[in-house]
Amino acid sequence: METAEIQRRFLKFFESNGHTVVPSAPLPAFEDPNLLFVPAGMVPFVPYFLGQATPDWNRATSVQKCIRTPDIDEVGKTSRHGTFFQMNGNFSFGDYFKEQAIRFAWDLTTGSVESGGLGLDGDRIWATVYLDDDEAIDIWHRQIGLPLDRIVRRGQADNMWSMGIPGPCGPCSELYYDRGPDYGPEGGPEVDEDRYLEFWNLVFMQNIRGGGPAKEGYEVTGDLPKKNIDTGMGMERMAALLQGVDNMYETDQVRPIIDKASQLTGKRYGVSTSHTASESHPDDIRFRVIGDHVRSSLMLIGDGVVPSNEGRGYVLRRLMRRAIRAVRLLGYDKPAMPELLPVAMERMSTAYPELRTDFERISSYAYGEEEAFLQTLKHGTTILDTAVSETKSEGGRTLSGSKAFELHDTYGFPIDLTLEMAEEQGLSVDQEAFRQLMTEQRQRAKADAAARKTGHADLSAYWQILQEQGPTDWKAYETLETESRVIGLLKDGQSIPVAKSGDIVEVVLDRTPFYAESGGQHADAGKLVGPNLFAEVVDVQRPVKKLVVHKVRVLEGDLALGDAVEASVDGEWRLGARQAHSGTHVVHAALREVLGPTALQSGSFNRPGYLRLDFSWRSKLSDETRSEVEEVSNKAVRDDLPVAVKYMTLPEAKDFGAVALFGETYDETVRVVEIGGPWSRELCGGTHVSHSAQIGPLVLTGESSVGSGQRRVEAATGMEAYRYLARERDLVSQIAEEIGAQRGDVLERVRAILQRSKDAERELATLQAKAVSGRAAEFAAAAKQVGAVKVAAVQAPEGTKGGDVRNLATQIRGHLPEGEPGVAAVVATAGGKASIVVAANKAAQAQHVSAAQLVKAALSGKGGGNDEIAQGGGVPADQAPQLLDAVVRAIAA
Template structure:
């Protein structure tokens, strides 16, 4: 049974039993600050479990895309660890509880295939229950008929579920399938969890945690408002059972990727004779890592994540690079993603057809990241070669752990490659030292994450306001001012009845014309006027759906709950905001017109007169391309394209060709904004002009990189665009007058000046070299003699200290010579020492002289070395120390 069919049967079973099918949320956990990615099927339902929001249904079912990375190093080693997985879930919000949840799971798992079930043998299924949950055990035995000997009681670590942070939790009952004696010993899941594979978890969500320390150590603050059901059936695990394969890497959605990696590398899969993944050959593990990580990368990019050096983007980058590293360790050194990602697309598109439509964008990011990493490997190889040479020059046979860590942390060079390439050159690597530094880094990261991790945001006070007063009558699209009543005031998160002059509070009205920040558009500015108060609006947000919160400063008087007020948006602000937001859509369409459909927006921000737009593109735009994009945008403005707004179901909007911002969540009914019909058609909740000409004009001001395969373009609109162009005109006028050149000849005249300046700089450099040479000859002639070694010392020269030291040293010829140059800058002293061959033959080395001067610190080679970081007042002492040590070594002391 194919994985897509397992998914279909699961949803059909629960829909038949009164559950509403809810689409998967995008992988980025945008609405939960504690999570980078959705890591469980119930995450999007947390507000319903906590009673912070009223669920629109009593029963729901979903197949949620999930990512878990804490066990990333275990991927491929066991059959239980995968980075990307799909969690089939059924949920009850205060409706049914234990007995029906268990019955529904059992009916689907053991139901006949021809009747829509999975057809599992009930005699091979084991159940676990929480250690004191007599009720669950009784249901399994009395209602389902499972023998008591196949019902196992387990403790907190196994059978009490939470999100790992304060929030909803509860005991659970898990289902395990006995795969047979070839997978391990008998005795149930407590004996062996490879033979007995967990495939379903019924969580009886009834408690709220106030503190979470470990899986065995947490505090329960009390009961949830209602008893709920949260179940999870691992789609990949069920597929592996039904397809009779050893592990999740061999199901139909993963194995073809693995097979392609086998074809590319020529490495045989299934080297181990054991059916237990944890005992597999290293090559098998690497092949599984490739298959898992390529599929994960496909799904993450598909949901709008792009490679970067922080947050979600860093996780994606690490996953993609682990795949590249793994296939390289199997001997394939060419770009592999163009071979592997199309296979992953074909595997996953039966369940997620949008991957097929969006593959050009997805592949662009993936292939670009692989190319960048292969370049990193080249750079890292050069640095590693230098580190190996230095280690050998010093007589060492072990590359220091610090150097291996630097390669990994600074250059992204994997430790596996360091070990492999160091061994090829006859060196071992200080792995314990490397692991210790990695552990320190992880500890710091873990402490930082723990410091940021808090309970699920408490929105109770907002929910109370919403439930007590109903949704805010939001009229931002229709008007710029409205009469309203104050329905609530929050100060420091607590409800108050009034606010006086000087206070900054959150103000809630029954009706508002203010636009709340969303979709990249900045919130409106304006005023609220009461009977005895003047109020400035600082910010506008939606803390929960359908409730508008105004962050305000009371500039005079006092405002109180129940008072009538007049809310007025600054009209000039709104005009500028409309121009900028419509300008964003026009610029996006212009980019796609000039660059092609793969230049898709990945993020944006706009405020009155200014906009920035991030888009997928792998190289910087030329000056001509920027001009073409700007021309296309202003042509649309000049043609005065009409701007139209339509409301339609989300599925219909996608068929209509409306573009959506990746990673955003949308309601079932969406707002589509068109500019020029199909020329620009996007899902958007922002404010817009009525006709394109009202944008005024658009001027591109900057274009830059914001990450691998991602560019950012910035522009100004309306009066700000006019002012920007006026400043540019004034600058051109001033340059034209200053150079005495017509505007049309200005570029050539400036180019000629730049060339002349570079020529002059080159001549000056040559003269400086000659002067330095003459000065060096004089200094060598007057050098101090230290037991047959000439010594020159200089303090704070005008020339570059290193370059000067080498130039003087080379003037000594066959005569032994040492040069020390000290410089002071920013309150610190630095030192460069250069030693020629003749002096080194007498035992004098630059690195030893520097280490002597700095008390053991400093670095470099025998010929040139340097150090620094001491107070500037020590500069003369450094020069004296070098001279003293030179004399001592030269005399054999």
């Protein structure tokens, strides 16, 4: 049974049993500050479990896309580790509980294929329950008929479920399937979890957990408002069972990627004969890494994540680089993503058709990232070769762990490749030191993650205000002023009764006209005023859904809970923000008109007078293209296009042609902002002008790269655009006056001046070189006898450049007495550093005097060259005399 069919059957079963089918949330966990990605099917439903929001249904079902990243390095080594997976879930919000959840799971799992079930053999199913959950045991045994010897009690680490952070939790019951003696010893899940494969977890969500360890040892602090059900059936595990394969890597959505990689590399997948992935051949592990990571990369980019050096983008970059590295280690050194990613798309688009329609954008990021990484590998190889040469020249046989870590951490050069390439050149790597540095890095990362997780606890004060006072009555679209009441007052995360003059506090109002920062738009500025109060609003955020929080600096008087205040937005600020946000839409539409529909916005920020927009594009925009985008934008402004706002469902918006921007999440009902009708239609919650002419002039001020396959444009709008042009005009006028030219002739005159300057610099350099070389005979005449060798040790004149130093050394050597051993050593300083060139004549070489060895003697083993001529440098400039002394001492020895 193919994976897409399992998905169809699962959703159909629960829909027929009164559940509403809810679409998967995007992989990035935008709504939860504690998470990078959605790690479980229940995450989008957390507010309903906590009672912080009321769902539109009491029963729901979904197939949620998930990403788990803590064990990326273990992918492929075991049958249980993967990054992207799909979690089939059914949920009850205060409706049914244990008995019905267990019955649903059993009926679907063991129901015949002909009747719409999955057809597993009930005699091979085991169940685990929490230690003291006698109720669950009774349901499994008395109602389902499962023998007691196939029901296992397990502790908190295994059968008490939570997200690993403060929040909802509850005892659970897990279903395992016995795959038979080929997979391990009998005895149930506690004996062997390869043979007994977990495929469904039924969580009886009824408690709240506090802080503490992720798995066990934390305190259960209370009960949820209602008893809920959260179940998760692992799609990939069920597919492995129904398709009769050993693990998730061999299912119909992953195995074709592996087969393609096998075809490319000429290596065979399945070298191992064991059913246990942990005993696999290294090549099999690499194939699994490729299958998992290519599919994961496809799904992440599909949901708007782009490769970068931080956060979600770094996880994606790491996955892609591990996959590319694995392909190369299998022997394929050409770009692999153009071969593998289309295979992943074909397999996944049956369930996610948007992957096919958006594949041009997805592939542009993936292929661009691979190109960049191949250059990284090339650069890293050069650095590694240098490190190997230095190690050998010092007589070492082991590459330092710090150098291996630098290659891994700074250049993204995989440690496996470092080990392999060092071994090819006869060196080992200090893996212990490398692992220690990696451990220190992981500890720092864990500390950062732990700091992130405290954010959930920090949100508790906001959730409490929301529960007690209700959502903010948000009037930002309607007015700039409201009569409001203070319903929440916080300082340093703690509720306080009153704020004094000089305090900076967070204020929650029952209603507000302030726009909270979101969708790339900066928060409003303004003030709160009362009978004895004047306070400045410096920031506005929405830390939890439906609650607006104002960061306020009290300038005069006191501010207390319950106070009535007048909240007013700075009108000029809001006007500038509206101009910039509408300008962002205009620039986005202009980019798509000029470059094509794949130039999709991937991020934006705007504040009064300024906007920046990141978009998918793989190359620098030419001056002509920039001018065209700017012209199209300003024509839209000149044409005074109407700006309209419409509300509709998300499917209606997509049918309407509205662009849903990556990095944003949307409710059931969405807000569509259109400028000029179909010319620009975007889902947007920002504030906008009513006609495009109100944007005022729009000037592109910059264009740059912000990652592989991603560009950024910046622009000024309104009065800021006028001021920008005025500054440019004044600058041109000042330059024209300085060089005595008409404004229209400035460019040609400046080019002529620069050319004359370059010509003069070249002429001066030539004269200096001649002057230096002209002294070669003088320097040779001053040579001193050191043993049997005539040595000219020379400090080059100040300003002598690198090539001239080498020429001077060879010219001095040519002036030394012919037939007698002679060496010229020349040092020069530049940029605070000293370098040395040594040239030995034939007679000196015959006496076993080597220029390369003399340079290494001066530079403690560094430098390069041969017996005839060698050079090196990089030491502080004040050590120049010591370099010459070291050469003389080496010759004397």
